[in-house]
Amino acid sequence: MDNTSGLFKDFAGLISSEDIKMAQPFLKTLHFEKDDLLLKKGEVCSFLYYIIDGIALYITLEGKKEQVVHVSFAGEFCLALYSFYARLPSEANIRALTKMQVIGLDYEKVQHLFDKSKNWERVGRLFAERAFIDALRTKHDIQHKTAHYRYQKLIEQRPEILQLLSLGQIASILGISQETLSRIRAKR
Amino acid sequence: MDNTSGLFKDFAGLISSEDIKMAQPFLKTLHFEKDDLLLKKGEVCSFLYYIIDGIALYITLEGKKEQVVHVSFAGEFCLALYSFYARLPSEANIRALTKMQVIGLDYEKVQHLFDKSKNWERVGRLFAERAFIDALRTKHDIQHKTAHYRYQKLIEQRPEILQLLSLGQIASILGISQETLSRIRAKR
DNA sequence: ATCCTTTTTTGACCTAGGTCAAAAAATCTG
DNA sequence: CAGATTTTTTGACCTAGGTCAAAAAAGGAT
Numbered sequence: 001m002d003n004t005s006g007l008f009k010d011f012a013g014l015i016s017s018e019d020i021k022m023a024q025p026f027l028k029t030l031h032f033e034k035d036d037l038l039l040k041k042g043e044v045c046s047f048l049y050y051i052i053d054g055i056a057l058y059i060t061l062e063g064k065k066e067q068v069v070h071v072s073f074a075g076e077f078c079l080a081l082y083s084f085y086a087r088l089p090s091e092a093n094i095r096a097l098t099k100m101q102v103i104g105l106d107y108e109k110v111q112h113l114f115d116k117s118k119n120w121e122r123v124g125r126l127f128a129e130r131a132f133i134d135a136l137r138t139k140h141d142i143q144h145k146t147a148h149y150r151y152q153k154l155i156e157q158r159p160e161i162l163q164l165l166s167l168g169q170i171a172s173i174l175g176i177s178q179e180t181l182s183r184i185r186a187k188r
Numbered sequence: 189m190d191n192t193s194g195l196f197k198d199f200a201g202l203i204s205s206e207d208i209k210m211a212q213p214f215l216k217t218l219h220f221e222k223d224d225l226l227l228k229k230g231e232v233c234s235f236l237y238y239i240i241d242g243i244a245l246y247i248t249l250e251g252k253k254e255q256v257v258h259v260s261f262a263g264e265f266c267l268a269l270y271s272f273y274a275r276l277p278s279e280a281n282i283r284a285l286t287k288m289q290v291i292g293l294d295y296e297k298v299q300h301l302f303d304k305s306k307n308w309e310r311v312g313r314l315f316a317e318r319a320f321i322d323a324l325r326t327k328h329d330i331q332h333k334t335a336h337y338r339y340q341k342l343i344e345q346r347p348e349i350l351q352l353l354s355l356g357q358i359a360s361i362l363g364i365s366q367e368t369l370s371r372i373r374a375k376r
Numbered sequence: 377a378t379c380c381t382t383t384t385t386t387g388a389c390c391t392a393g394g395t396c397a398a399a400a401a402a403t404c405t406g
Numbered sequence: 407c408a409g410a411t412t413t414t415t416t417g418a419c420c421t422a423g424g425t426c427a428a429a430a431a432a433g434g435a436t
Contacts, residue, residue, distance in 0.1 A: 062332050082321050114310070121309050122302070128316035133270050135323040142330060143363045144250050147393070167414060175331050180393055182415050335423070355384060368423055370385055378436085385430070394421075401414070406407105 011123045019119045026109040032100040038078065039094040045083035046107045051076055054100030055164060060092040067172040071097075071161060077127065078102065097164065147176045151184050199311045207307045214297035220288040226266065227282040232275055233268035234295045242288030243352060248280040255360040259285075259349060265315065266290065285352065335364045339372050 030049070032038060038056060039045050049056075056078045058070040069092060072078040083090035084107065105113075113120040141150055151174055154161060161170060171181040218237070220226060226244060227233050237244075244266045246258040257280060260266040271278035272295065293301075301308040329338055339362055342349060349358060359369040 067332075081317070082324070085317055085321070114313075118306050118309060121306060121313060125302075125309060125313035125316055128313055128320050129269070129273055132316050132320035132323055133273070135320055135327060136270070139323060139327040139330065142327065144255075176392095177394055178414080179395080179416085183393090186415075354382095364422095365424055366384080367386085367425080371423090374385075379434105380436100381432100381434080383430105383432070385428105387428085388426090390425075391423090392421105393423105395419085397417090399414105399416070401412100403410100403412070405410080 011126060014119050014122055014126075016119060019113075019117050022117060023105070023109075023113055023120070026105055026112075028104045030102050030104045032096040032102070034096055034098055036096045036100075037093055038096060038100075038102075039080055039083075039090055039092075041091060041093050042089045043083075044087055045080035045090050047079065048084065048105050048107075048110055049078040049102040050105070051078055052101040052103060054102070055097040056100065057095050057097050057165075057169070058092050059095055065172075066168075068165065068169045069172075071158075071165070071173070073160070081128075081131070142175050147174060147180055148184050150174050150176075151181065199314060202307050202311055202314075204307060207301075207305050210305060211293070211297075211301055211308070214293055214301070216292045218290050218292045220284040220290070222284055222286055224284045224288075225281055226284060226288075226290075227268055227271075227278055227280075229279060229281050230277045231271075233271035233278050235267065236272065236293050236295075236298055237266040237290040238293070239264055239266055240289040240291060242290070243285040244288065245283050245285050245353075245357070246280050247283055253360075254356075256353065256357045257360075259346075259353070259361070261348070269316075269319070330363050335362060335368055336372050338362045338364075339369065 029052075032054070038049065039047075041061070051072055051074045053074050055074075056072045057068050058072070058078075058080070060067045060069055078094065080090040080092060080094060082088070110124075114124055141153070145153075154170070154174060161173065165173070167181060168178040171178045174181065176184075217240075220242070226237065227235075229249070239260055239262045241262050243262075244260045245256050246260070246266075246268070248255045248257055266282060268278040268280060268282065270276070298312075302312055329341070333341075342358070342362060349361065353361070355369060356366040359366045362369065364372075
């Protein structure tokens, strides 16, 4: 499972030039084309990407249907957190929605940075805390708010998503069917 | 919001006797009686409790109805994570379900430990990571599994809860109404 | 035991949102 | 532009689970 809403840009202040220097030799710049898979379902996620440019979708299969669980934008991290930490096969694909440029860092290197640098460890903590808070909020909304409300909230908070994803993809982010979203849209 | 499923006991190996020594002067042992409020809705959560003995409920009000969002047992942390980190008023009460004994540590001291000790920082990271993974899994089940399935899973994974909470409280953990839970129980 | 209070169950009914299939729009391709 | 393909909308119908209210059970007290 994934949810990489904690943004790296927010953590920039915590990282010294020394921390950057320490990480530098590990960083690899990578490119992906639209529809490339950054991670295949069943594989253990052994990298963490920081998105320089482009958009990634975290996609699961529920029955026959693809569900977009999360969208990651430039300035955000992109990884299958559960798989990454538990070292277990990912239940989702991560797929490029657009051409992408990312900085990749693999599992061992991340652990190395955590071991050697208190600041990186802290970034890791803050990232996880934010992701957690975000996941709880989403869970709460799904349980206690209507689909209509969630759609309005998405419009306000992540309007980019409306432009970029298909109806079905947006619906799955809201946790509803495509038809229901179409009906919500129909009425004003 | 809260979800303190990451257990401290799991982190014990990470903490040296020196870390313990560092924390010692900050720790306060506290006692609560059944139904005491450890945190009131509207207050900023400025402590973290580690539960030595007893059980705490994290409770929100949806309309008129109390919803149990999370249950914390002995060996687990207990705090309103969102309020604690964001320094914003909690949307929930935390209430003692039983007589409790806890070790309390307040916000500034926690930050102090994070600042001074890499190991404590790491415990904080792992705690948040686990809580996040857990929250995502719960969210997934609410979205894609039936109430019946979630009930079976609760029986398997947290049977204590069945013994300790009322029907309505269990129902709210499962994200369903009390009547629905009663009906699920009725059939086998 | 008996009365009182709380909790759980049952019944009748309702609704948000799902499913399936077809129509309509939009997009692509030569 | 015509035709083919994909995406979105609409319609008809269904279902899991909600709500409200009353009945039944289970727990206290005295």
